Amino acid sequence: MCGNSMNFNNYSLNENQQRAVDWNEGPLLVLAGPGSGKTLVLTLRATRLLQDNFQASVLALTFTNKAADEMRRRIDEIMGERADRIHLCTFHSFAGDILRQHGSHVGIQPDFSLLTLEEDRIALLDFLLSEKPSHYYEYREYSEKFQLLKEKLKNYTASIPADHHNLLVLLDRLFADSYNCEFKTSITVKTPSWIPIFFEAYCQLLIEHNRLDYGGLLYFAKKLLSENKGVLRITRLAWKYICVDEFQDTNRAQYDLLHLLVDSDNPNLFVVADDDQIIYQWNGASPERLQVLLEDYEMGIVQLPENYRCPSIIIKYANHLIRHNHIRNKYKKPLISLKSNDKSDFVTIQEYSDEYEEYSAISKIIIKNDWNVDECVVLARSGKILEKTAQSLVLNGFTPYYPRRKNEFECSSIRLIYAALRLANTRHDREYLRRLCLEWKNFTERIIEVVDVEAEAALCGGDFLRAWIDIALNEVTCDSHKVLLQKFRQYLVDRLLVIEFLDWFWSIKWSDDPLETEEKETWIDLHNEVIREHSLENITLHLYLQELDLKSKICLQTPGSLSLLTVHAAKGLEYKHVFLIGMVEGIFPSYHAVRKGPICREMEEERRNCFVAITRVKETLCISWAKNYDGYSGKNPSRFIKEMDFLIENDS
Numbered sequence: 001m002c003g004n005s006m007n008f009n010n011y012s013l014n015e016n017q018q019r020a021v022d023w024n025e026g027p028l029l030v031l032a033g034p035g036s037g038k039t040l041v042l043t044l045r046a047t048r049l050l051q052d053n054f055q056a057s058v059l060a061l062t063f064t065n066k067a068a069d070e071m072r073r074r075i076d077e078i079m080g081e082r083a084d085r086i087h088l089c090t091f092h093s094f095a096g097d098i099l100r101q102h103g104s105h106v107g108i109q110p111d112f113s114l115l116t117l118e119e120d121r122i123a124l125l126d127f128l129l130s131e132k133p134s135h136y137y138e139y140r141e142y143s144e145k146f147q148l149l150k151e152k153l154k155n156y157t158a159s160i161p162a163d164h165h166n167l168l169v170l171l172d173r174l175f176a177d178s179y180n181c182e183f184k185t186s187i188t189v190k191t192p193s194w195i196p197i198f199f200e201a202y203c204q205l206l207i208e209h210n211r212l213d214y215g216g217l218l219y220f221a222k223k224l225l226s227e228n229k230g231v232l233r234i235t236r237l238a239w240k241y242i243c244v245d246e247f248q249d250t251n252r253a254q255y256d257l258l259h260l261l262v263d264s265d266n267p268n269l270f271v272v273a274d275d276d277q278i279i280y281q282w283n284g285a286s287p288e289r290l291q292v293l294l295e296d297y298e299m300g301i302v303q304l305p306e307n308y309r310c311p312s313i314i315i316k317y318a319n320h321l322i323r324h325n326h327i328r329n330k331y332k333k334p335l336i337s338l339k340s341n342d343k344s345d346f347v348t349i350q351e352y353s354d355e356y357e358e359y360s361a362i363s364k365i366i367i368k369n370d371w372n373v374d375e376c377v378v379l380a381r382s383g384k385i386l387e388k389t390a391q392s393l394v395l396n397g398f399t400p401y402y403p404r405r406k407n408e409f410e411c412s413s414i415r416l417i418y419a420a421l422r423l424a425n426t427r428h429d430r431e432y433l434r435r436l437c438l439e440w441k442n443f444t445e446r447i448i449e450v451v452d453v454e455a456e457a458a459l460c461g462g463d464f465l466r467a468w469i470d471i472a473l474n475e476v477t478c479d480s481h482k483v484l485l486q487k488f489r490q491y492l493v494d495r496l497l498v499i500e501f502l503d504w505f506w507s508i509k510w511s512d513d514p515l516e517t518e519e520k521e522t523w524i525d526l527h528n529e530v531i532r533e534h535s536l537e538n539i540t541l542h543l544y545l546q547e548l549d550l551k552s553k554i555c556l557q558t559p560g561s562l563s564l565l566t567v568h569a570a571k572g573l574e575y576k577h578v579f580l581i582g583m584v585e586g587i588f589p590s591y592h593a594v595r596k597g598p599i600c601r602e603m604e605e606e607r608r609n610c611f612v613a614i615t616r617v618k619e620t621l622c623i624s625w626a627k628n629y630d631g632y633s634g635k636n637p638s639r640f641i642k643e644m645d646f647l648i649e650n651d652s
Ligand SMILES: Nc1ncnc2c1ncn2[C@@H]1O[C@H](COP(=O)(O)OP(=O)(O)OP(=O)(O)O)[C@@H](O)[C@H]1O
Pocket: 011, 012, 013, 014, 017, 032, 033, 034, 035, 036, 037, 038, 039, 040, 041, 274, 308, 309, 571, 572, 573, 574, 615
């Protein structure tokens, strides 16, 4: 359904929302606060375009896979079928797509794999910067270009920091900032002379190994589109309408990629954003980027000040709070609450003498009010507080759900299978062989030496997986492990029947570790998403692994569990009852921001975090703090409480 009186799924849109949904061509920024229907509007407009024009193709870029999946679900529901003319994905996943198709122009082969573990990236750095390469690298043949770069790097060995973890942090910042081997970086005060050559050598190493890290994905996608006009043209032609959700959190690398995708002569760009919800400054997001966008595309602006989510008292506090920030769009309208009901007890504030008293009060309040735990959330700025809250909740008979972001599975049986799949995909890869040997040792406590497999593989065409299975079968004593190895051979070596293999593997309980059940469920859920997105006929093992590697392995929530989330994890979500805990100076706002002083970018980011936290509320907000945390007493309540004018209002 479309037209002026559109009413999708029982939503009657307000005038501003309707304007945004009706937007056809040209650049538009929907600038709006939390709970104003930004995601809704983006979803409805995309659906309308597909319905109005059977030739329309829409690319919607989101910040997380979860957001893309949720939008996909809503669109398919409205369309009544799977809408193939819309591609919903994250920037990283989009970069992966185009590199899979055209990456060879910049040296990336379609079956590239992703470096999801820090230790694997550090191993690459060790190789790059050490005199003596480790065994896993010495057999490779490196290009002349790379050898030259590595040779040049030797001149700087004394100046390059020895801490490779820190070097990775630097690399990530360079990638986020779209660095391209210039003599100066904008992220460091001075640019040491080794940085350009180090960065170039690292990128070349990624090419040589056909591996990409998350930063490398965006870097090579940008390189591809900026260097190859043909690929740029094809990519632009594929997507007539481009939309971006949560634009405020894009970093420079994402913006540059977007800039290439959007034809500046005919920019069909639809962006939703809230400059008061920028909370990824540490990842390269910046309040100034919205300004750059407005200037680059002469965007029209539609504002959605109406908030459908929160009680009006919360909107009042949110407006009071956020006006203390200086770096904001000066034309942004304050939020208006559309909820008529307003009780003073929608917000409570409580001081506790001790942090454990604060944590256990949560259970008491939920029980006293007879709230449904599925509708409650506990929010905090720091994960450490949430861990302690989880322990307290368990003692009080609750089941906490505290999801940690995970790039890789952690349970030994699952890691083993994943390692086997990786080696099945690249049979001659020494690093994947090393990982399989390691995971086998963790799973069975039996050691298989990499060199033994290499020797055995010399007799069977260099196929490491086949050789490894032969050796493992020869030594295995446990029946179930023997069956597992036979299945490896049957489904991953003799033939490649990955789906059948996984179905079999998931049906068996390999250990009593509850993590196994949890991670199996997560994998099955991610697996279904990947299959839905690509369909069984089109999926290859390398595509499957690439897609899975791009997804966070966060465990699924079970009904009846109570969510404990950091503010970052709660972005975009809404709950009836919100507990915002740990509201003291040094925690929220963070110690780092407090140390930098009241007027600094870090403090503004903390304030935006608080703004995001309180605007998750549909009904009640319980703010609390304790006088001591971690044995440190005399903590002062967060300045943000005062800035909301909460105390002043109560006094009057
Ligand atoms: N016109 C409307 N009528 C009824 N409910 C609406 C309308 N517009 C939005 N909502 C509801 O308001 C809530 C917030 O919508 P949505 O999640 O799209 O907001 P948002 O602006 O993306 O929020 P945030 O920035 O916090 O992520 C949802 O529950 C949505 O269903």
